[in-house]
Amino acid sequence: MSSVTEKFRKLGIDHAPGQEALQQKGSSVLIGEKLEGTPVDFSHGDVDAFEPLPGSLDSFVKGYKAGGRQAYTEYRGKEKIREDLAEKLSAFTGSQMNAKENIIITPGTQGALFLAMGSLIGSGDKVAIVEPDYFANRKLVEFFDGQLVPISMDYEGKNDRAGLDLEALEKAFADGVKLFLFSNPNNPTGVIYSEKEITKIADLAKKYGAALIVDELYSRQIFDHRNYTHLCAMAERPxxxxxIIGPSKTESLSGFRLGAAFGNKDIILRMEKLQAIVSLRAAGYSQAVLEQWFCEPEGFMDERILAHQKIRDDLIERLTKAQGVSARKTEGGSYLFVKLPPLTVEIGEFCKAVRELAGVTVTPGTEFGPQFTSHFRINFSQDAKAAGEAIDRLLLIMERYRSR
Amino acid sequence: MSSVTEKFRKLGIDHAPGQEALQQKGSSVLIGEKLEGTPVDFSHGDVDAFEPLPGSLDSFVKGYKAGGRQAYTEYRGKEKIREDLAEKLSAFTGSQMNAKENIIITPGTQGALFLAMGSLIGSGDKVAIVEPDYFANRKLVEFFDGQLVPISMDYEGKNDRAGLDLEALEKAFADGVKLFLFSNPNNPTGVIYSEKEITKIADLAKKYGAALIVDELYSRQIFDHRNYTHLCAMAERPxxxxxIIGPSKTESLSGFRLGAAFGNKDIILRMEKLQAIVSLRAAGYSQAVLEQWFCEPEGFMDERILAHQKIRDDLIERLTKAQGVSARKTEGGSYLFVKLPPLTVEIGEFCKAVRELAGVTVTPGTEFGPQFTSHFRINFSQDAKAAGEAIDRLLLIMERYRSR
Incomplete structure (x- = not known):
């Protein structure tokens, strides 16, 4: 088999969030009748329930009307917008950056992740990722012919730290890992790394000369007034x-495809070189929408965060009433990673059954690490009432598949 | 040097169209005073001179207002839009396609090219490209660790064919080339492949089992009522x-970042898998704009094509008055590839000097093949008057650098 055939054989999307409509029907073992109710797609947030930032469409229209100078920006994004962004991201993270050298605007945070990984992974390079973590991380390492080194995160039952296995991380660095990538808050568990953990990660990366990609996509949505530590602001950072960060989640701007990466200028330059052959630039008119980001109306973000926190609490209450179901309480972001009791079918089959029988779409845990065979992930940025009812239906279906 | 460092060393963008603003000033040998006049950036079309398709902003706004179902489409693009597109592209090209399997919506035609190349090139695979052809082709082959096999196109002085070296192409296939990529109309020369050339390319690819990527980005802008042959519609096609095709050029929709690829379902599926980790999808709201494509008001495209044809004729007249300057008359698309007499500086230096002294940005020929050391490319989709004056200034500067 040629190298490219083998590569794409591994690169699956059937179970990827948002692709469920393409799955073939009738392949799963369906038990019982369908349950009526409003369909809920928990694979991603519902931008109808939490609408895009106010003013975002107006900014787009303004960008469109600005004409050619907005349509054709530098590959790394329009300079004026990078300047504005550099100021806002510096203030948010407490780190220093230069608009000319240290920042690139990307087509979504996914775009930033792809460019960063493509800029740092050479064929055969060892790359450490967390398990569980965002499902694309693993795929990207494989696509760029890197060698995957999973670091486990024992997140269950903790409250004061993510639970990353720091000894395993040090061993990985000592064994030649050149890049460590992690999301904070973690996707899919919603846990936040403690200051101690972040400090240790920074120290280790520096000690062993490894590169870091820190995915802070959900870092503006922190619950219960918890502390959040930006690794980029640590004194001893590498x-x-x-x-990487973007306005697709809490800010609901996913339909514009906007993201950003900031940091080391050589990495940013590589990312721009890659962007030039990948898709030239984030859509020029969309870039204009970034003026709304970090400039939300007074109280807007607080209100949005509180609304999500309430949905979280409601769903956790419903879920944990069921025997054998558990989930660590989300600390940041809109994900819940739910552990189920033993079932009579595999998790992928269960997710298909829930979709067909209850109109509820969730993502199998195995997308986030092969060992998560009893888990599913939901994005609870949804209409609160519909989400609660959907979880109740899911639990009714679960009882049909419970191992006795 | 690690494989990724080496890869990015080669992946340059300093001379790439649109990036000139990032070049350091003062490095070039400047002769004489600056010339006054409206600055013209010939590195890409001017969407202020030729505005986006009428209705495109309205379609975007409609897409935005449709909400979540438009923001989060399948990675290959929203099904309803693919259905519409499949019908329109079938009618345009005379080929058959199934909206479910044979088409993907991409972030620009650059996005389509990247995904197609990434889906077909394995490490070490031999890939044939044309010289001259679009500068990113070479970079993509190198990025995916392919082995570049250039096929020369002796385009000068012909009128009835592009001038591709078909014997060299057959030899390349016989020597194991697995993929051949070419643009038609050709970028940068604007020449069209004859029906005979297209038939032969199709036959050869089929005979040797090679894959083809046909870049038809400019295929809607054909001058002088010439014949244009879509390879995808040939009876004997592989x-x-x-x-690949898109509305960024003649239709001036580049600021939305939209493109499409259609063809073999296995390749399209791979492209979607890759899109899932590259940037998820073409911006959801932007996808809605595709309803305007191929649905232009009566006479709109004819008028636009004629306007470009007039600019072409004016610029060729100005250029060829100068001794030793030549260009084959553009047959399709908005590019002119201009050959200069011997100069006292290298072409890259000359282009920098023209930019600094005359406010005129052109792309050095060496971006399209290392042998084009006496050439530059312009995109003449510009304000007609400003373009004519800019070419006059360029020629005045050229005289300062002419070898005696």
Whole structure:
């Protein structure tokens, strides 16, 4: 088999969030009748329930009307917008950056992740990722012919730290890992790394000369007034790192495809070189929408965060009433990673059955690490009432598949 | 040097169209005073001179207002839009396609090209490209660790064919080339492949089992009522091929970042898998704009094509008055590839000097093949008057650098 055939054989999307409509029907073992109710797609947030930032469409229209100078920006994004963004991201993270050298605007945070990984992974390079973590991380390492080194995160039952296995991380660095990538808050568990953990990660990366990609996509949505530590602001951070972030989640701007990466200028330059052959630039008119980001109306973000926190609490209450179901309480972001009791079918089959029988779409845990065979992930940025009812239906279906 | 460092060392963008603003000033040998006049950036079309398709902003706003179902489409693009597009592209090209399997919506035609190349090139695979052809082709082959096999196109002085070296192409296939990629109309020369050339390319690819990527980005802008042959509509075409196209050029929709690829379903599926980790999807709201494509008001495209044809004729007249300057008359698309007499500086230096002294940005020929050291490319989709004056200034500067 040629190298490219083998590569794409591994690169699956059937169970990826948002692709469920393409799955073939009738392949799963369906038990019982369908349950009526409003369909809920927990694979991603519902931008109808939490609408895009106010003013975002107006900014787009303004960008469109600005004409050619907005349509054709530098590959790394329009300079004026990078300047504005550099100021806002510096203030948010407490780190220093130069608009000319240290920042690139990307087509979504996914775009930032792809460019960063493509800029740092050479064929055969060892790359450490967390398990569980965002499902694309693993795929990207494989696509760029890197060698995957999973670091486990024992997140269950803790409240004061993520639970990353720091000894395993040090061993990985000592064994030649050149890049460590992690999301904070973690996707899919919603846990936040403690200041101690972040400090240790920064120290280790520096000690062993490894590069870091820190995915802070959900870092503006922190619950219960918890502390959040930006690795990029640590005094002892490694120089060879980038942070990625974007307005697709809490801010609901996913339909514009906007993201950003900031950090080491050599990495940013590589990312721009790659962007030039990948898709030239984030859509020019969309870039204009970034003026709304970090400039939300007074109280807007607080209100949005509180609304999500309430949905979280409601869903956890419903879920944990069921025997054998557990989930660590989300600390940041809109994900819940739910552990189920033993079932009579595999998790992928169960997710298909829930979709067909209850109109509820969830993502199998195995997308986040092969060992999560009893888990599913939901994005609870949804209409609160519909989400609660959907979880109740899911639990009714679960009882049909419970191992006795 | 690690494989990724080496890869990015080669992946340059300093001379790439649109990036000139990032070049350091003062490095070039400047002769004489600056010339006054409206600055013209010939590195890409001017969407202020030729505005986006009427209705495109309205379609975007409609897409935005449709909410979540438009923001989060399948990675290959929203099904309803693919259905509409499949019908329109079938009618335009005279080929058959199934909206479910044979088409993907991409972030620009650059996005389509990247995904197609990434889906077909394995490490070490031999890939044939044309010289001259679009500068990113070479970079993509190198990025995916392919082995570049250039096929020369002796385009000068012909009128009835592009001038591709078909014997060299057959030899390349016989020597194991697995993929052949070419643009038609050709970028940068604007020449069109004859029906004979297209038939032969199709036959050869089929005979040797090679894949084809046909870049038809400019195929809607054909001058002088010339014939244009879509390879995808040939009876004897190979099955293993995709055609790429998009509304960024003649239709001036570049600021929305939209493109499409259609063809073999296995290639399209791979492209979607890759899109899932590259940037998820073409911006959801932007996808809605595709309803305007191929649905232009009566006479709109004819008028736009004629306007470009007039600019072409004016610029060729100005250029060829100068001794030793030549260019084959553009047959399709908005590019002119201009050959200069011997100069006292290298072409890259000359282009920098023209930019600094005359406010005129052109792309050095060496971006399209290392042998084009006496050439530059312009995109003449510009304000007609400003373009004519800019070419006059460029020629005045050229005289300062002419070898005696």
């Amino acid at each position: 120089d060879n790192m980038v942070t | 099955d293993n091929m995709v055609t």
